[in-house]
Amino acid sequence: MASGLYERLKAYEGRSAVTRGVGRDPVNAPMIRHWCEAMGDTHPAYRGPDAIAPPTMLQAWTMGGLSGHSGHHSEHSGRSTAYDELFALLDGAGYTAVVATDCEQEYLRPLRPGDRVLFDAVIESVSERKTTKLGTGHFVTTRMDVRVEGEADEGGHGRGPDGAAAAADVAAAAEPELVGTHRFRILKYAPAAKRPERAERSEKPEPRPRPVINRDNAGFWEGVAAHRLLIQRCVGCGALRFPWLPGCNACASPEWDTVEASGEGTVYSYVVLHHPPFPAFDPPYAVALVELAEGVRMVSNVVGVPYDEVRIGMPVRLAFLRVDEEWELPVFNGLVGSGA
Structure with a gap:
């Protein structure tokens, strides 16, 4: 049964989760400012007329917000049913809990205010059944490729993020530039049985983990x-x-x-x-x-x-x-x- 389930899960590898998704907003200075204020990041590269977006904002430009990619954005969401089907299959097998585990990002060039973000996502891998302290389940990794598309002027020519008319024509604009990749990994699992209270496990409390101390701190x-x-x-x-x-x-x-x-x-x-x-x-x-x-x-x-x-x-x-x-x-x- 477990073997059959894994074969069904593996069949989702390589399937598209989002095709030609469109960011709800272009890269913009207000969102960059809010991000930097929240992170306490005062680097001058993120301010002024030549500002770039912090690289770690890569995923932020693809998010749909609380309402998702809905309303007049719905035709541009590009979302497929594959991811929902995969989750339904895992839920049906008892793996009803979910936790985000980690993400990886690769940056190919900075994003700048005015860039219009497009993205595609694919279900990259589904792991074999793994047992963790949380419980037993499967890790699902999704890869998102983030691209930018220049605006077109009245003559149909591409327009770069600085507003200057580019030499590329509409045909070239049909191939948006890859600017970064975001991998996001979650664990869909069946929660482990609740552990006994600490007093029942051991009368002596566990030691607190020690911080890493080096010459800088x-x-x-x-x-x-x-x-x-x-x-x-x-x-x-x-x-x-x-x-x-x-x-x-x-x-x-x-x-x-x-x-x-x-x-x-x-x-x-x-x-x-x-x-x-x-x-x-x-x-x-x-x-x-x-x-x-x-x-x-x-x-x-x-x-x-x-x-x-x-x-x-x-x-x-x-x-x-x-x-x-x-x-x-x-x-x-x-x-x-x-x-x-």
């Missing part, structure tokens, strides 16, 4: 050991940066010193982790992107309040959590109903 962890949250400051231009880096991404100076954070901040964004359980962690718990009073952002846990009370804009204050006999971590206490 050792000073940060030395500060944590002394109950100080240290932020790098560029000697060249004075820009603050976090996490720690070997050089300034604003002026490229390798020289830096540190300033100590006040410990005050607000929740800029957050997620609540429910699943899967992992040794030394006890979900559900809140992980937040905290904007410090100094203007930089860092990721850490919000503690001291129920996970379901964490909100964007919530004031927080630095604390240090001892996770075992040898290790402490910087976390943030949520301040509910407090003006402090």
Whole structure:
């Protein structure tokens, strides 16, 4: 039975999931600005008249948003039934849960404001049945090829992203330029049986994983050991940066010193982790992107309040959590109903 199922799943390899899909919007400066603000990326290449889009936005230009590629875009969605059929087959076999596992991107040339994005997607591979901590299932990898198409002027000639008339004619424009490839892998699985509670598994808690400490971030962890949250400051231009880096991404100076954070901040964004359980962690718990009073952002846990009370804009204050006999971590206490 399992062998027969896998043969049916393998038959979907190479089948098209999207053909000639069209991005809902051209590459544009407002979306680039929002992305850079969310990521805290201040690189000058993403601003000004010669701006390019951050390469990692590749998939963003193909997304349909909350409403999908609907309405007047529906005739351009290019979506086939193959992906839905594959999912239905997996669901019918009991693999009803899904989790994204990883993605890979390859960049061939930068995208620029004005580029019109086209994309094709193919079901590249379906793995044999695999057993993971989440459960048993199949990995499905989809490859998306992203292209750009120049606009046409009134004479029918291609128009490049800078608005200048190109020499290519309509026939050449029919072959859009490949600018990048995005591979996205998910696991469709049957959830494993729930594990016993930690107290039943072992009286001794699992040790917390250790961070990787190297010459570029050792000073940060030395500060944590002394109950100080240290932020790098560029000697060249004075820009603050976090996490720690070997050089300034604003002026490229390798020289830096540190300033100590006040410990005050607000929740800029957050997620609540429910699943899967992992040794030394006890979900559900809140992980937040905290904007410090100094203007930089860092990721850490919000503690001291129920996970379901964490909100964007919530004031927080630095604390240090001892996770075992040898290790402490910087976390943030949520301040509910407090003006402090």
